[in-house]
Amino acid sequence: MTKKNIIIIFSVAVILVVLAVAAVTMLGNDSEVVTYNGNGGITEDGETVFTCSNTTAIENVFMNNGCAFVGWNTESDGSGTAYSVGEDVSYGTTLYAQWSYVVNDYNITRYNCEYFSFHIDGETLGIDSLVSSGSIITVSGGSGWTLGDNNAFTCTIGGLDYSAVVVISGTSDPVYSINDDVPTITLGVVSQNISVNITCSRVL
Secondary structure, three states: OOHHHHHHHHHHHHHHHHHHHHHHHHHHHHHOOEEEEOOOOEOOOOOOEEEEOOOEOOOOOOEOOOEEEEEEEOOOOOOOOEEOOOOEOOOOOEEEEEEEEEEEEEEEEEOOOOOOEEEEOOEEOOOOOEEEOOOEEEEEOOEEEEEOHHHEEEEEEOOEEEEEEEEEEEEOOOEEEEEOOEEEEEOOOEEEEEEEEEEEEEOO
């Protein structure tokens, strides 16, 4: 092998090494960020995705008309790991903005039944209540609650039976249950068109 051939081979090897290092460096830089998805929201520049090299969850940078930001999650529907602002987060993670929506239609019909009260996430339920995926609606009042057909909750008050039926639209697959004698409705993924219709009645 001539000296010229050796020089050519060495030069090619050097070039390949440089390219490999550059590729690794580029991949490393790409992974050393956290990706934030607006999940229906946009930045002031109209972007739906934002990347940042911070290792703590950042303040919200997205706007979503008629909604309030409530945190980050590794899944768009809120079923993953939740992150609060300032919480440690690993590079390579994608976080989706989580939003609460306003109840825009609320109706309650009572029949001789002033004993019940309704709450969502610990706050009184009503028009303009904030609702987000996974929010919990509870019914207080009465005892010996049971869950019957058509998701009707029934209890006893003063020796008489009453029922409370809570119908919610604008959420997927709400789960009706009774926990520690408290009627509970856990919402699925919510949209911007939340309505709650409650009917309380005496069971004859």
